[in-house]
Amino acid sequence: QKNNANEPEFLQAAQEILESLELIVEKRPDIEQNRILERFLEPERFIQFRVAWLNDKNEVQVNRGYRVQYNSAIGPYKGGIRFHPSVNASIIKFLGLEQILKNSLTTLPMGGGKGGSNFDPKGKSDAEIMRFCQAFMTELYRHIGPDTDVPAGDIGVGGREVGYLFGQYKRIRDEFTGTLTGKGLAFGGSLARTQATGYGVCYFTQEALKTMKGETFQGKTVAVSGAGNVAIYAIEKAQQLGAKVVTCSDSNGWIYDPEGIDVELLKEVKEVKRARLTEYAKERKSAEYHEKKNGEHGVWNYKVDIALPCATQNELNLDDAKALVKNGVQIVCEGANMPTTLEAAHYFIDNGIIYGPGKAANAGGVATSGLEMCQNSARLSWTFEEVDAKLKGIMEGIFHNAHDTAVKYGVKENDLLTGANIAGFEKVCNAMIAEGVF
Numbered sequence: 047q048k049n050n051a052n053e054p055e056f057l058q059a060a061q062e063i064l065e066s067l068e069l070i071v072e073k074r075p076d077i078e079q080n081r082i083l084e085r086f087l088e089p090e091r092f093i094q095f096r097v098a099w100l101n102d103k104n105e106v107q108v109n110r111g112y113r114v115q116y117n118s119a120i121g122p123y124k125g126g127i128r129f130h131p132s133v134n135a136s137i138i139k140f141l142g143l144e145q146i147l148k149n150s151l152t153t154l155p156m157g158g159g160k161g162g163s164n165f166d167p168k169g170k171s172d173a174e175i176m177r178f179c180q181a182f183m184t185e186l187y188r189h190i191g192p193d194t195d196v197p198a199g200d201i202g203v204g205g206r207e208v209g210y211l212f213g214q215y216k217r218i219r220d221e222f223t224g225t226l227t228g229k230g231l232a233f234g235g236s237l238a239r240t241q242a243t244g245y246g247v248c249y250f251t252q253e254a255l256k257t258m259k260g261e262t263f264q265g266k267t268v269a270v271s272g273a274g275n276v277a278i279y280a281i282e283k284a285q286q287l288g289a290k291v292v293t294c295s296d297s298n299g300w301i302y303d304p305e306g307i308d309v310e311l312l313k314e315v316k317e318v319k320r321a322r323l324t325e326y327a328k329e330r331k332s333a334e335y336h337e338k339k340n341g342e343h344g345v346w347n348y349k350v351d352i353a354l355p356c357a358t359q360n361e362l363n364l365d366d367a368k369a370l371v372k373n374g375v376q377i378v379c380e381g382a383n384m385p386t387t388l389e390a391a392h393y394f395i396d397n398g399i400i401y402g403p404g405k406a407a408n409a410g411g412v413a414t415s416g417l418e419m420c421q422n423s424a425r426l427s428w429t430f431e432e433v434d435a436k437l438k439g440i441m442e443g444i445f446h447n448a449h450d451t452a453v454k455y456g457v458k459e460n461d462l463l464t465g466a467n468i469a470g471f472e473k474v475c476n477a478m479i480a481e482g483v484f
C-alpha cells in the first residue's frame with residue numbers, strides 16, 4: 047500500500063487479486079516461504095521515457111512513454127500498448143499485473159507486460175500518428191525483442207499504429223521478426239487477430255451459459271459498452287450466435303438501438319471514417335443517441351440478459367450493477383480490462399450472476415497474439431478457420447479452468463474471478479519457485 051499510495055488503479059487490481067489468493071496461500075506454505083506475493087506484485091522492470099515529436103505545424107510536442115516488464119517466469123513479456131490521455135504509471139501497472147494472470151490462463155508461454163503513453167490520438171492527422179509512433183519506438187526498441195518482450199495494440203493502438211511501430215523497429219534493428227503482434231496481414235499478421243478479443247468474449251460467455259445454465263445466445267438481448275475493436279467484434283459474434291445487441295458507447299455518449307446494432311454501419315463509422323457515434327445515429331433510424339452527463343455510463347440501464355463491458359476500466363459501478371440485476375441480467379463477461387469496480391463485481395457474485403472477469407473472458411486477443419508469434423517463428427500463416435477454431439478451444443478451456451478452480455476451492459461456481467485468479471497464479475507461482483530467488 048504505502049509504496050504505491052498514489053496508484054489507485056494498481057491498488058484496486060492488486061487488492062482484487064490478493065483477496066482471491068488467500069485461499070491458495072492457506073493451502074501452500076511454500077508461497078509464504080518464498081515470499082511469492084511480494085515478488086509477484088513488484089514488477090521485474092518499469093521503464094519510463096520521453097517521447098518528443100513534431101506536429102503538423104512543426105511544433106515540438108512532448109509526451110511520456112511507459113513499458114512495464116512485469117513477470118517473465120513463464121515466457122517473454124507480452125502485453126499491449128495504450129495511447130490515451132489518462133495513461134499513467136498506475137494504469138500501466140494495473141494492466142501489466144492483470145496481464146500476467148491472463149497470459150498464464152491462455153496456456154501459452156507468455157509472461158506479463160504492458161506499455162503506453164499519455165498521447166491522445168484523437169484529432170491527430172495520419173502523419174502525426176506516424177511521427178509519434180516512430181518517436182515512441184525510437185526509445186522502446188532497445189527494451190524489446192521476439193524472445194524478450196512482444197508488445198501489441200490496446201486502446202488507441204490498432205492496425206495502423208502497430209504498422210508504424212513495427213516499421214520503425216525493423217528500420218532501427220535491421221531485422222524482420224515477430225516483435226509486435228497485431229501486424230497487418232502483408233507483414234506477418236495473423237488472420238482473426240482483429241476479431242479475436244471480441245469473438246473470444248462471446249466464446250467464453252457461450253461456454254459459461256451452456257455449462258452453468260444449459261442455454262445459448264439464441265434469442266437473448268445483450269448490452270455492450272464501447273465502440274472500438276473489442277466492442278465491434280463482440281457485437282458481431284453475439285449477433286452471429288443469435289442474440290440482439292441493443293447498445294454501444296464511446297466516451298461522449300451511447301446508442302440504444304432496439305432493432306439491434308447494425309454492425310456493418312458501426313464498422314464504417316468507427317473503422318473507416320474514424321468518426322463519433324453521432325454519425326451512426328444519423329444513418330440509422332431505429333437508433334437513439336444519448337449524450338453522457340455527470341459521468342453516467344448509460345448502457346447498463348436497459349433490460350438485457352447479457353452484459354459485455356468492452357470500453358475501459360471502472361465503467362460499471364455498483365449502481366450500474368444494481369440496475370442490471372434488477373433488469374434481469376444473467377451473465378456479465380468483460381471484454382475490457384477491469385471495467386467493473388470491485389464492489390460491483392462482488393454484487394454480481396453475491397446475487398448469483400455469472401461473472402467472467404476480463405483476465406479470463408478477454409484473453410482471446412493475447413491468445414491469438416500468441417498464435418501470431420507461433421506463425422512468425424515458423425514463418426507460415428494459418429487460415430482464418432484454423433486460428434478461429436484454436437481461439438474457441440482456448441476460450442472454452444479458460445472458462446473450464448476458472449470454473450473448476452472455483453469449485454475446487456469451495457467458492458460459488460459463478461465466482462469465476464476467484465477461479466481465474468487462482469488458476470492463473472498457480473502456474474506463475476510454480477515457475478517462480480522452480481527458477482529460484484531473484
Ligand code: NDP
Nearest residue numbers: 200201202243272273274275276296297357358382383411
Ligand atoms: P479501442 O481504442 O479500439 O476502443 C476503446 C473504446 O472504449 C472506444 O469506444 C472508446 O471511446 C472507449 N473508451 C476508451 N477510454 C474511455 C474512457 N476513459 N471513457 C469512456 N470510454 C472510453 O480499444 P479496444 O477496443 O482495443 O480496448 C477496449 C478495452 O479492451 C480496453 O480495456 C482494453 O485494455 C481491453 N482489451 C483489448 C484487447 C484487444 O485485443 N484490443 C485485448 C484485451 C483487452 P472513444 O473513442 O470515445 O475514446
